[in-house]
Amino acid sequence: MAELSTPTPSASAPAAAPAEPGPEPRPRRRLDGEWLRRYGVYVALGLLVAINLVITPNFLTVSNLRLQLVQVSPVLIVALGMAMVIGTGGIDLSVGAVIALSATLIPLYIGYGPLVAILVALAVGVATGALAGTVVARVGVQPIVATLALLVGLRGVANLAGDRIRPIRDPFLRGLGTGTLLGVPYVVVAAVVATVVVWFVLGRTTTGRQLVAVGGNLRAAALAGLPVKRVLTSVYVASGLLAAVAGVLLAARLQAVNSASLGQLAELSAITAVVVGGTPLTGGQVRVLGTVAGALLLQLLSSTLIAQGQSDAVTQLVQAVIVVAAVYVQFGSRRTR
Amino acid sequence: MAVTPRRVGTAARAARLAQRQGALVVLVVLCLVAAGAFDTFATSGNLTNIAVQASFLAVIALGMTFVIFTGGIDLSVGSVFALGGVLAAYASQYGTLAALALPLAVCGAIGLVQGLIIARGGLEPFIVTLAGLLFARGLLLLVTDSGRNTYDVPVGSAFREIAQGSILGVRHPIWIVVVLYAVGTLVLHRTSYGPTVLAIGGQRDAAELMGLPVARARVLTYVASALLAGSAGVMIASYTSSGVPIIGIGTELQAIAAVVLGGTLLTGGAGTVLGTLVGVLLLQVIANVINQLSLAQAWQAVVQGTILLGVVVAQRYLARAERR
């Protein structure tokens, strides 16, 4: 990921001037929009942290920070998968249902041991992702509809499988959900690992580099002989797998699974985090760190509002405005090109 | 000089028929099978029940149909539906007029803002209405104190009559649907707005080059969608005599499913209003059959999701077959 490793685009701007007067117009006004699009989320996150340091008592305590991170982790994991899908110009609405389904399977298969239960849950995530990817890439159905159908259907399957709220009594899973590694909860460790893996995949692997190329210019990618369909399928598989990981972590942390409510509207949180993080909905770029910041921003925002005595309602209203604003900033900076 | 109709093969004709009337055929077959299998299915009580239950989704899906005609999508309808219901129940203490005016004004305003952002601001309908979904749901939670309040319609209020009464032995919600779909068909075929909407979905650049009022028609479409969703909320508030905050989750998906099942292309530019009604009825009959079979409610979602996926996949293949 070039934009991650060179965080000073303004430095390259003067040298970007053409050595000879090219006949093509070269936009120059887009620095402000581009800057806002790229770094806006970090600035907003920094401001929010600063505000919290002032107004929220006990903000800078280990327990509070740990709580925030534990809460954001599943959202972040899902958002990372979503970021890859959006990087190809697609969307995955099925992630919330996949979370519910994978989590629901844990208590059902826990009798075979925790590892088997976890593997089954993850396998289901991969399978549903493969189904979505196939329908999108090979059949050519619009991503929004294909994953919408899966959202409806998979939620139904989850409700069928977990017809009531089932508790999980397993020491291994409880350890996974509540334990810590050097003081860092495993759930957070998992989110960090997922971030690093996604960052590595996008930046260092063939598929990752091909992914942004497919999203950036599908026609050019196809003419360059890239396996476009395979790349498209694989991002939905990755998204399904990451949603399943989030499902497993949620099941482990909550020690119980309610198939009807778990993961409800998770797709919205994930899309919001990705968009706020500066990844354009049109594809062609993925901002991994931006997505992390976006997820943190949303988490901190809702916890701040709640700490200030505001309800969920206000949080949702604010989120709605932020989504539109974030997309508007992207769009505005795109239009000047 | 002779007209040269494009040569149409049998396969292509069958493909087109399947695309247009597939849902109707499935609906008829399902009804016949259900009537044969269950004594309780083809009773007037059960059929009325199906129709009334379907009426709320039918009203929402009508708006969605026009949105999809333009090539857009409206994810906010479920939240707007619930908001409309709660506002109607809340306002019903101030009289029936207030119970109609408040929800429609608020929902219409939400639709107007969404439409303006989409048509004038140029943002994607998907993301704007996603934000609209959050916004309307947030407003709903604000009004209901995070869902803890359920407003009841006062006993004896005329507002209850809106969805509970009947004319000529037919329940009001069914009349409302009949009237709205008649108006919808009229709008599609007998006003210049109808063809304009189809032209926008078919080829927006072409519509603009033809000098059609593209932006205005798009704004109007999102306003109409929100108004219809709000009206469905009003109807359900009247029908249940209360404003329930937890309804409408996932309703947008059902509305989209009904539209797609009705043969409207998600890419826009083509479809019928009555097809959507068939799609809604199909979904409702499936739900009813699942009830008759005493299966878990969850089967509804499974079957609906499977059918939706099957239909969009089939649409792709049928489109390819037709092109050949």
Added chain:
Amino acid sequence: MPQSPVVDPVVRPVAEPVVEVAGLTKSFGGVHALRGVDLTLLPGRIHALVGENGAGKSTLIKVLTGVHTADAGTLRLGGEPIAFTRPADAQAAGISTVYQEVNLVPLLSVAQNVFLGREPRRFGLVDTGAVRRRARELVARLGIDVDVDAQLGRLGLGVQQMVALARAVSVDARVVIMDEPTSSLEPREVETLFGVARTLAASGVAIVFVSHRLGELFALCDDVTVLRDGRTVHAGPMAELDRVGLVSRMLGRAVEDVQRRGATEFGESHARGGAGVQPVLEVSGVSVRNRLHDVSFSVRPGEVVGLGGLLGSGRSETVKAVYGDLPTTAAAVSVEGRPVRTGSVSKALAAGLALLSEDRKAEGIIPDLSVRDNIALAVLPRLSRAGVVSDARIDAVVEVFVRRLQIKASSPRQKVRELSGGNQQKVLLARWLATEPKVFLLDEPTRGIDVGAKREVQSLIDELAAQGLAVVLISSEMEELVEGSDRVVVLRDGHVGAELDGDGLTTSALLSALAGGGQPVGEPPVGNPPAAEVASRG
């Protein structure tokens, strides 16, 4: 046999021009699309508007139809100065357009399409009876035989095009612009369309007709305006020009021969070994439905074979079909004697073919990726181990090409969208050269890049050929084609029309080959087949 209406020397000077355009200029972000265009349209006459790519035809049409606003110059309609800010203005003023792609709604009926947006009403609702009645009258007046209740999409493209014409006329148009209306029509449909256009002209409407098919222009049009590089370079009656005269004005070449050296960076002929050497690329009988018919040619190692032809002659389609990007109805392609399955880009790549597409933006660069990632795109798997890319190996490859092609970027990590056109083109050349191709298909490699980069690209092509690469070169520029190629295969309307080589490869020979092989000038060929067939032969 439709004949061009005879120019009537009495009527012409008398008729007041309906449209007068003078000194029109328009630029987009510093690029001049129009640099002073004049156009005069007379009522009742069919006016050909011709020019090659980038001449400014489509910009001029967009100004006339209100899509764009001109920067400077005057537009008079019926003697009155006028300016349009949106398409509806132009339509209200009586300028209607029929586009190449039928811009109608396929699922609506013919009658609905004709009156879409301005339906006759009664009691506030659309009066469907009146819509149908008036549509029926209109099509009858134009001599179109069509059921106005039929769904538009079910009709043949020709009929659809005529419905579009009927729509254009239904507003009492004074000017109808037909922008390449015939490009996807069957010969018989073209004939019918011409009949309708003549009926329309006879009723006093001024018609602008755009087409790349010379036969059509000569068969239909009374007057002609030729644009080149955003300027009007010729205007006058069609009958005063012959085919070669028209083509030479379009291409900006005098009819006499041009010096064979000096205009480009290309050196001497580079084909080595002569006819005895086995061709590396053999193409035989490539056909693409409605576009290419039985195209065959071969290229030997170190040879540059030019593909010549006017716009729409099938040059790009030929290389795309060879590269597996266009579905073919028949084709045999082999590289180094081994057959390559057509219809698959990855098979073509693996066989050693590479295609530099003419559309750099849509089919070439990936704008948000860096120079480095764009260059490495096609060879990523080769530079990876177990799916993990080796940045060191990529950097090595990229460095070689950045230096060899002198790509000017602040660093290999700069985004490609920030480079100039010439440097973007070099990045694409590097992408393909990195695949170590045996055959390089170059579609307009120097279009839209500055002079310096152009010369560099030209000498690169020479250099590559000298190293034994087989090159297929498409260019709209005559000098580039003549000086850069060892042989030129000339395409006309999807057929191989001529092949020029050795001493026979001169600009004048190419010019007459492009125009249609020394046919009698200015007149459509005699006898059967009629106008439409003429068109398909160009």
